[in-house]
Amino acid sequence: MKYLVLIYHNPQSQQLWEAFTEAQRAEGLELYAALNRELTGSGELIAAEALADPSLVKRVSTAEGRPMATDGPLAEVKEQLAGFYFVECESTERAIAIAGRIPESRFGLVEVRPIMTYNGLDV
Amino acid sequence: MSSTRQIEDLLRDLAPQVLAALVRRDGDFDSCEDAVQEALVAATAQWPTHGLPRNPKGWLITAATRRRIELWRNEAARHRREEVAASLDPASQDPGPTVDDTLSLLFLCCHPSLTPVSQVALTLRAVGGLQTAEIARAFLVPEATVAQRISRAKQRIKDSGAEFRMPPPTDRPARIAAVLRVLYLVFNEGYTASSGPDLLRVELTAEAIRLARQLHAILPEDGEVAGLLALMLLTDARRPARMGPDGGLVPLAEQDRSLWDAGTIAEGIELVRDALTRHPIGPYQLQAAIAAAHDEARRAEETDWLEILGLYGLLETMAPGPIVTLNRIVAVAMVHGPRIALDELAIAEADPALTGHHRVDAVRAHLLETAGDVEAARASYRLAARRTLSIPEQRYLESRAARLAAASGGHEG
Numbered sequence: 001m002k003y004l005v006l007i008y009h010n011p012q013s014q015q016l017w018e019a020f021t022e023a024q025r026a027e028g029l030e031l032y033a034a035l036n037r038e039l040t041g042s043g044e045l046i047a048a049e050a051l052a053d054p055s056l057v058k059r060v061s062t063a064e065g066r067p068m069a070t071d072g073p074l075a076e077v078k079e080q081l082a083g084f085y086f087v088e089c090e091s092t093e094r095a096i097a098i099a100g101r102i103p104e105s106r107f108g109l110v111e112v113r114p115i116m117t118y119n120g121l122d123v
Numbered sequence: 124m125s126s127t128r129q130i131e132d133l134l135r136d137l138a139p140q141v142l143a144a145l146v147r148r149d150g151d152f153d154s155c156e157d158a159v160q161e162a163l164v165a166a167t168a169q170w171p172t173h174g175l176p177r178n179p180k181g182w183l184i185t186a187a188t189r190r191r192i193e194l195w196r197n198e199a200a201r202h203r204r205e206e207v208a209a210s211l212d213p214a215s216q217d218p219g220p221t222v223d224d225t226l227s228l229l230f231l232c233c234h235p236s237l238t239p240v241s242q243v244a245l246t247l248r249a250v251g252g253l254q255t256a257e258i259a260r261a262f263l264v265p266e267a268t269v270a271q272r273i274s275r276a277k278q279r280i281k282d283s284g285a286e287f288r289m290p291p292p293t294d295r296p297a298r299i300a301a302v303l304r305v306l307y308l309v310f311n312e313g314y315t316a317s318s319g320p321d322l323l324r325v326e327l328t329a330e331a332i333r334l335a336r337q338l339h340a341i342l343p344e345d346g347e348v349a350g351l352l353a354l355m356l357l358t359d360a361r362r363p364a365r366m367g368p369d370g371g372l373v374p375l376a377e378q379d380r381s382l383w384d385a386g387t388i389a390e391g392i393e394l395v396r397d398a399l400t401r402h403p404i405g406p407y408q409l410q411a412a413i414a415a416a417h418d419e420a421r422r423a424e425e426t427d428w429l430e431i432l433g434l435y436g437l438l439e440t441m442a443p444g445p446i447v448t449l450n451r452i453v454a455v456a457m458v459h460g461p462r463i464a465l466d467e468l469a470i471a472e473a474d475p476a477l478t479g480h481h482r483v484d485a486v487r488a489h490l491l492e493t494a495g496d497v498e499a500a501r502a503s504y505r506l507a508a509r510r511t512l513s514i515p516e517q518r519y520l521e522s523r524a525a526r527l528a529a530a531s532g533g534h535e536g
Contacts, residue, residue: 043241043272046264088264090238116514119312 002046002115003095005085007104010078028103035101039087044098050083079109086115130170133179134163135333138252141183143224145191146287152231153277156249158191159183163252225250226341227287229334232276233301236283241276242305243312244269251330261327262312302338303351303407306331310355314362328359346402349394350411356391357414360384372519376423388418406442409434428457445476449486461494481510485520492527501527 009017020028039045058069073080085102089095092112099110138159145155162183176182232246244262247253255273259266290298313327335352342348364378373379395411402408413434420426435451448471456464468487477483488503501524508520 040271041275043268043275046268088240088268090240114512116512116517118515119513 001091001095002086002088002117003092004113004115005087005095005099005102006081006111006113007083007085007102008079008109008111009082009104010080010107010109013104013107013109031101031103035085035098039085039098044087044089044094046086046088048083048085051081054080127171130175131167133175134166134183135252135330137180137183138163139225139228139250141180141187142249143228143287144184145187146228147224149191150287152287153281154191154194155187156277158187158194160248160254161190162187164254167254223289223341225337227289229302229338230290230298231280231285231287233298233305234280234283234285235297235301236279236285237276239305239308241272241279242301243308244272245276246302246305246334247309247330248273251334253330299342299345299348303347306335306338307351307407309334310358314358328355328362331355332359344402346398347405347407349398349402350405350408353391353394353398353411354407354414356387356394357411357418360387360391360418371522372515374519375417378423380421380423383418388415391415392419404437404441406438409438409441413438426457428454432458445474445480446482448474448477449482452486453489456490456493461490465490465494479510481507481512484510485516488520488523492523497527497531501531 017025017028036045036048039048054073055071057071057073059072059074061068061070082104085098087095087098089098092114095112099105099112102110104110141162142155142159145159146152149155165186166179166183170176170179228250229246232249233242237245244258247258247261248255253261255269256266259269262269289295309327310331313329313331332352332355335348335355339345339348339352360383361375361378363384364380364382365373367373391411392415395408395415398408399412413431416427416431416434432451432454435447435454439447439451449468452464452467452471455467465487468483468490471477472483484503484507488500488507491500491503504520504524504527508517508524511517511520
């Protein structure tokens with residue numbers, strides 16, 4: 001089963017990160033690095049990326065077949081997508097365990113979402 | 124000159140033989156498997172242009188042996204072993220019996236210390252002779268992910284102390300069951316994904332059937348091996364009718380049965396009949412018998428649902444599972460009517476394995492539609508469509524809901 005593990009930031013988590021000392025930040029980054037090493041080693045990791053700041057988002061619409069870009073994200077919400085892990089693992093339980101290793105899960109800012117497949121049982 | 128396709132087929136047949144010859148001589152499965160993989164890659168690149176060598180198997184054994192020595196040299200400090208290996212003339216080595224070798228390799232690749240995903244990847248590479256990139260394409264993951272799974276699997280095999288030899292007789296039934304499960308997974312991945320955007324994936328069904336044929340040739344007296352091969356053939360025979368012109372799934376009852384592959388069906392029926400008369404009954408034989416009952420009906424209305432219901436009853440006793448239960452309930456509806464089936468569904472749903480499962484809603488929708496309860500059927504189809512993780516199934520369920528909306532006056536609910 002493939003899952004997208006979504007990591008969000010909100011103003012509180014952003015403030016906390018900014019208030020961290022160098023040492024605390026290094027410690028936080030090492031948590032990610034350790035998780036990356038483990039998931040690469042187990043063959044479960046397909047991709048993992050951090051996303052640029054929401055202020056750099058271009059919202060795109062099409063008018064008369066031409067794309068038009070405006071600055072800023074689609075939804076006016078406090079939680080903004082900050083990064084993701086794309087994994088393939090044995091079960092939902094395992095995906096939840098992976099999500100629990102992400103530091104943002106301490107603030108309830110991590111989601112696990114199953115990926116749809118082209119597999120279909122006979123009907 | 125041979126076609127690329129013929130060369131690929133030959134390479135895949137030779138892959139387990141070459142690997143077994145190396146492992147039997149040198150003992151180290153991990154590095155031998157890497158070396159054979161590289162020899163296969165080299166052959167794929169050279170043979171189509173330079174032509175087939177006179178002794179393809181000898182060529183591969185020589186190439187793999189050389190590659191393995193190179194791997195050794197890179198590690199250094201292994202001079203003595205290297206000299207010994209270099210003094211051997213690898214191509215003249217008697218490759219010995221190949222039948223048990225393939226089985227031993229299958230047992231090793233499907234070792235219980237590995238996760239199913241790793242068993243599948245290692246089996247396809249070491250026994251199926253597929254290249255890492257091909258496996259990655261088939262399972263829609265990056266090549267590096269597959270390579271990592273394979274190297275991790277080999278490390279686990281090493282750590283577990285498993286060896287390249289026949290497991291003791293008492294372990295064999297469980298080990299064969301693991302091999303069958305892996306082949307079944309490969310087949311399903313290819314079969315169910317044949318409606319996806321990547322037609323290359325269909326080759327997984329052919330690969331699973333090829334390996335199941337090999338296994339059946341090695342173990343002709345194993346009824347479950349025959350049963351699995353029959354199940355694959357009887358299912359694959361329907362593939363040409365499974366998808367409509369718009370790419371959507373066509374349910375069994377609506378398939379154009381003239382498109383089914385009659386030759387493959389005859390072979391599958393023969394296999395499962397023979398297995399059921401000569402061997403103890405098992406879950407794969409039962410599933411094959413159910414597939415045969417469908418395939419034997421020239422029109423959907425001629426399907427022997429009473430027989431199918433009986434077979435599902437047996438299957439539920441021998442190998443219970445949520446999908447088996449739901450399929451049996453569909454058969455109940457065909458024999459005893461949708462209302463009785465709906466009552467059974469309500470009871471079955473209490474099982475935690477089925478609670479919230481989208482297939483419950485899909486079956487309920489189908490039963491309600493048969494019972495004539497259009498509104499409730501449509502709501503159930505919609506609920507099932509939202510909950511499924513399968514894109515083709517979602518399309519199918521949405522189209523059923525839309526069809527009912529049109530039938531009941533066209534308003535959206």
